[in-house]
Amino acid sequence: MAKMLSSKSFGTFILAFSIFTSLALILPATGEWEPSWSRRAAEEAEAVAAIPCSGHGRAFLDGLVLDEKQPVCECNPCYGGPRCSEFLRDSCVANAVSGDPIFLEPYWMKHAASSAVLVSGWHRMSYIYTDGSYISEVLEKHIRKLHAHVGNAVTDGRYIIFGAGSIQLLNAAVHALSPNTSSEPPAKVVASAPYYAPYRTQTEFFNAVDYKFAGDTSLWKNNTSDNATTFIEFVTSPNNPDGKLNKAILHGPNVKAIYDHAYYWPHFTAIPAPADEDVMLFTISKLTGHAGSRLGWAVIKDEAVYQRMLEYIDVSIMGVPRETQLRALKLLNSVLEEGEGREIFKFAYKTMRNRWERLNNTLSLSKRFSVQKIAPQFCSFFQKVRGPSPAYAWVKCERQEDKDCYSVLKAANIDGRAGSVFSADDHYVRLSLIKSQDDFEILLDKITKLVAEEKGARYM
Amino acid sequence: MAKMLSSKSFGTFILAFSIFTSLALILPATGEWEPSWSRRAAEEAEAVAAIPCSGHGRAFLDGLVLDEKQPVCECNPCYGGPRCSEFLRDSCVANAVSGDPIFLEPYWMKHAASSAVLVSGWHRMSYIYTDGSYISEVLEKHIRKLHAHVGNAVTDGRYIIFGAGSIQLLNAAVHALSPNTSSEPPAKVVASAPYYAPYRTQTEFFNAVDYKFAGDTSLWKNNTSDNATTFIEFVTSPNNPDGKLNKAILHGPNVKAIYDHAYYWPHFTAIPAPADEDVMLFTISKLTGHAGSRLGWAVIKDEAVYQRMLEYIDVSIMGVPRETQLRALKLLNSVLEEGEGREIFKFAYKTMRNRWERLNNTLSLSKRFSVQKIAPQFCSFFQKVRGPSPAYAWVKCERQEDKDCYSVLKAANIDGRAGSVFSADDHYVRLSLIKSQDDFEILLDKITKLVAEEKGARYM
Numbered sequence: 001m002a003k004m005l006s007s008k009s010f011g012t013f014i015l016a017f018s019i020f021t022s023l024a025l026i027l028p029a030t031g032e033w034e035p036s037w038s039r040r041a042a043e044e045a046e047a048v049a050a051i052p053c054s055g056h057g058r059a060f061l062d063g064l065v066l067d068e069k070q071p072v073c074e075c076n077p078c079y080g081g082p083r084c085s086e087f088l089r090d091s092c093v094a095n096a097v098s099g100d101p102i103f104l105e106p107y108w109m110k111h112a113a114s115s116a117v118l119v120s121g122w123h124r125m126s127y128i129y130t131d132g133s134y135i136s137e138v139l140e141k142h143i144r145k146l147h148a149h150v151g152n153a154v155t156d157g158r159y160i161i162f163g164a165g166s167i168q169l170l171n172a173a174v175h176a177l178s179p180n181t182s183s184e185p186p187a188k189v190v191a192s193a194p195y196y197a198p199y200r201t202q203t204e205f206f207n208a209v210d211y212k213f214a215g216d217t218s219l220w221k222n223n224t225s226d227n228a229t230t231f232i233e234f235v236t237s238p239n240n241p242d243g244k245l246n247k248a249i250l251h252g253p254n255v256k257a258i259y260d261h262a263y264y265w266p267h268f269t270a271i272p273a274p275a276d277e278d279v280m281l282f283t284i285s286k287l288t289g290h291a292g293s294r295l296g297w298a299v300i301k302d303e304a305v306y307q308r309m310l311e312y313i314d315v316s317i318m319g320v321p322r323e324t325q326l327r328a329l330k331l332l333n334s335v336l337e338e339g340e341g342r343e344i345f346k347f348a349y350k351t352m353r354n355r356w357e358r359l360n361n362t363l364s365l366s367k368r369f370s371v372q373k374i375a376p377q378f379c380s381f382f383q384k385v386r387g388p389s390p391a392y393a394w395v396k397c398e399r400q401e402d403k404d405c406y407s408v409l410k411a412a413n414i415d416g417r418a419g420s421v422f423s424a425d426d427h428y429v430r431l432s433l434i435k436s437q438d439d440f441e442i443l444l445d446k447i448t449k450l451v452a453e454e455k456g457a458r459y460m
Numbered sequence: 461m462a463k464m465l466s467s468k469s470f471g472t473f474i475l476a477f478s479i480f481t482s483l484a485l486i487l488p489a490t491g492e493w494e495p496s497w498s499r500r501a502a503e504e505a506e507a508v509a510a511i512p513c514s515g516h517g518r519a520f521l522d523g524l525v526l527d528e529k530q531p532v533c534e535c536n537p538c539y540g541g542p543r544c545s546e547f548l549r550d551s552c553v554a555n556a557v558s559g560d561p562i563f564l565e566p567y568w569m570k571h572a573a574s575s576a577v578l579v580s581g582w583h584r585m586s587y588i589y590t591d592g593s594y595i596s597e598v599l600e601k602h603i604r605k606l607h608a609h610v611g612n613a614v615t616d617g618r619y620i621i622f623g624a625g626s627i628q629l630l631n632a633a634v635h636a637l638s639p640n641t642s643s644e645p646p647a648k649v650v651a652s653a654p655y656y657a658p659y660r661t662q663t664e665f666f667n668a669v670d671y672k673f674a675g676d677t678s679l680w681k682n683n684t685s686d687n688a689t690t691f692i693e694f695v696t697s698p699n700n701p702d703g704k705l706n707k708a709i710l711h712g713p714n715v716k717a718i719y720d721h722a723y724y725w726p727h728f729t730a731i732p733a734p735a736d737e738d739v740m741l742f743t744i745s746k747l748t749g750h751a752g753s754r755l756g757w758a759v760i761k762d763e764a765v766y767q768r769m770l771e772y773i774d775v776s777i778m779g780v781p782r783e784t785q786l787r788a789l790k791l792l793n794s795v796l797e798e799g800e801g802r803e804i805f806k807f808a809y810k811t812m813r814n815r816w817e818r819l820n821n822t823l824s825l826s827k828r829f830s831v832q833k834i835a836p837q838f839c840s841f842f843q844k845v846r847g848p849s850p851a852y853a854w855v856k857c858e859r860q861e862d863k864d865c866y867s868v869l870k871a872a873n874i875d876g877r878a879g880s881v882f883s884a885d886d887h888y889v890r891l892s893l894i895k896s897q898d899d900f901e902i903l904l905d906k907i908t909k910l911v912a913e914e915k916g917a918r919y920m
Binding site: 044045104114120122124125126128167290311312327 | 493495496497498499500501502503504505506509518520521522523524525534558560561562564565568569571572573574575576577578579580581582583584585586587588590596597598599624625627628631658661662665666667668669670745749750751752753754755771772775776777778779780781782783784785786787789790791794
């Protein structure tokens with residue numbers, strides 16, 4: 001499963017990038033090193049990784065332990081048994097609900113040596129880094145380096161802060177862009193359907209005096225000239241659920257935009273040019289696939305906005321955990337060093353492109369179901385025109401009577417997310433394409449059967 | 461620095477507790493094991509740990525790297541030079557400001573083998589654990605086990621949730637205890653001076669419609685019978701800053717209490733009995749000293765309150781990072797196995813008790829400065845009467861004219877936190893006693909000099 005660390009590849013590491021690898025200079029040149037206090041941790045981790053789960057699951061260090069033996073295999077959906085070797089055909093539902101980016105798991109299993117990190121018991125116990133902040137300066141530099149390498153965002157001269165996933169940064173940004181005084185009316189927060197539900201639900205949940213959710217952006221298109229009210233527009237590019245490279249709709253002196261660029265990576269879209277907006281949000285979830293790590297970052301032009309977002313993070317959580325920042329550093333370091341910083345993007349694009357093509361081939365046979373169209377586009381990262389590879393299929397039930405498309409699919413054992421969750425028509429359903437390969441294969445199998453049963457499907 | 465892993469101690473681990481250690485069953489019985497993909501991570505961690513910083517600092521894996529060499533030593537305050545070997549006498553100010561629990565760092569350096577954890581690149585990439593939650597079931601069980609072992613909180617039949625430090629759980633609890641409908645007036649949030657500032661500042665910062673900070677608890681003592689208004693009282697036990705085992709002051713059908721038990725561990729106080737309140741907050745910061753890990757937990761009796769707090773954490777951050785939960789599990793496992801679960805408490809109490817006695821001996825010579833009195837008390841954990849060992853000295857400038865005690869101490873190069881930060885009189889200053897040994901020695905040195913200069917000090 002894991003690529004062994006050879007002295008040749010080690011030499012390449014040193015030339016390429018130099019945070020962890022600089023340590024090579026004080027490591028013995030030959031293979032004579034023997035672990036001391038790190039031995040137990042290393043041995044435990046390798047033992048867990050070696051537990052066989054049939055390629056349909058994996059065991060974790062903190063997994064449940066039964067009968068005082070080793071951690072159990074945690075199986076992919078529709079697989080069971082002690083080793084995940086049994087396909088549970090009868091109860092199997094295609095789970096395409098969440099945006100869990102497990103499609104990148106095999107990548108990290110293949111690059112085990114460069115991505116593992118050993119956290120000592122005394123690693124960064126303090127609240128603060130040496131500079132007094134809650135933000136690792138070295139990680140921040142790596143993030144800037146990665147954006148420059150990919151060419152998806154301008155970060156020179158911009159401020160960067162971290163949050164507990166980009167989800168926390170949504171509200172931090174809303175807070176920071178809202179009026180700071182009670183003399184102004186609350187900001188109106190808007191988004192354009194179909195949109196990611198937390199823009200609305202989170203804004204309503206925190207129920208602050210300073211801002212209110214005010215519905216769809218289109219309601220305010222010619223109506224922002226009332227200078228007393230601040231408008232905050234969420235713009236998602238590529239959009240979740242439909243993958244479109246959206247732009248802000250509202251304009252004016254009292255309009256502010258939050259650009260959610262979670263999916264603006266070569267995995268999911270062509271990169272036409274570096275994004276350069278006032279407030280841009282990114283997350284490690286959709287870059288390396290580490291949704292569980294809860295690390296997002298904001299790239300911010302204005303210092304006052306930066307200070308208010310920073311205060312939000314400080315007051316609410318006192319920064320992102322130090323072990324998370326260490327692990328993220330290790331992961332980004334690995335991204336930058338493997339294949340000269342191209343390997344993960346090639347893997348991710350290839351995987352997503354393949355899934356999209358197969359899904360499209362199947363749905364092209366249907367008259368009942370359609371999926372969004374995305375044109376091929378020149379990608380500045382790959383330096384070529386490339387076909388689409390979106391994170392989600394935004395499926396439409398074309399028949400007028402299928403107004404609850406979610407239930408139509410559910411009846412065929414396909415679990416998606418209803419259009420209304422995205423404030424859109426329930427003729428639509430979002431299907432996640434970024435989960436495990438097992439999840440995708442099951443999804444495609446169920447869709448293929450559904451299309452085959454369709455009267456009038458082209459191959460019937 | 462590190463205790464090596466012997467096969468004898470390994471045997472004890474298996475008998476004692478069984479999460480990580482169960483892996484021993486699938487590990488080779490002899491010392492023949494050789495690291496494979498974990499080698500680089502283990503080697504890097506040991507190399508960084510071996511960087512000599514003169515006992516006045518330490519290097520970290522994610523430390524700044526100068527001249528393409530190894531990470532720099534990060535020195536304790538008042539120490540400098542490449543190896544932290546230079547005492548910076550002229551510029552040295554005793555920093556006793558923050559509650560950074562670095563006094564436990566030497567403990568973890570001594571228990572390196574049992575506390576290290578190796579995080580693989582593919583460790584828990586998903587948003588969720590197998591049970592669909594954001595909470596590690598195994599970690600939760602360890603927390604319950606630890607509370608039962610220490611006897612400081614009842615957790616049987618109680619709900620437990622995690623937050624990004626107990627600081628996030630403060631606002632989560634305020635949210636959950638506030639009225640859920642706009643038909644009720646906002647809850648009044650109160651605390652008793654001297655109190656931890658975020659109770660006020662955080663409540664005001666989030667500026668929600670559902671609650672308002674309403675000043676000192678004493679203002680409302682006989683005034684809570686207006687059934688239309690919910691009161692939420694913060695109760696801190698032991699109190700920050702003065703170490704008192706506080707109880708709720710307000711009572712009545714519309715009064716709810718949030719018990720902040722961050723310091724309710726044998727390190728800082730006798731444990732008279734297990735706490736058994738409706739909402740209790742704890743944090744790993746003041747238990748193991750890992751403030752940087754941002755992991756707090758709430759123990760909750762009522763299911764509806766639990767559900768609302770859980771929703772708050774889900775909506776704002778989608779749970780605590782998986783690497784943080786893994787590391788916390790490893791740390792608690794180590795706490796439970798070392799010295800049959802007594803070693804960290806003996807170390808912490810001994811350290812804090814020693815600091816308190818030395819500070820008291822010095823201040824007992826002064827007429828100008830006094831410090832809070834805490835009576836010896838029976839501790840159910842140590843099964844004996846034990847003297848006080850608080851986390852903070854709550855120092856009073858006794859002279860009427862020293863109404864800015866913070867500046868009096870600052871002039872003597874002692875940096876504390878002013879009484880007014882705790883909504884108390886500025887004749888008071890909080891001095892942190894839980895930082896590094898270097899910090900404490902410098903603090904005591906400065907105080908000793910200040911007392912020696914005092915006219916009328918007993919030994920002059």
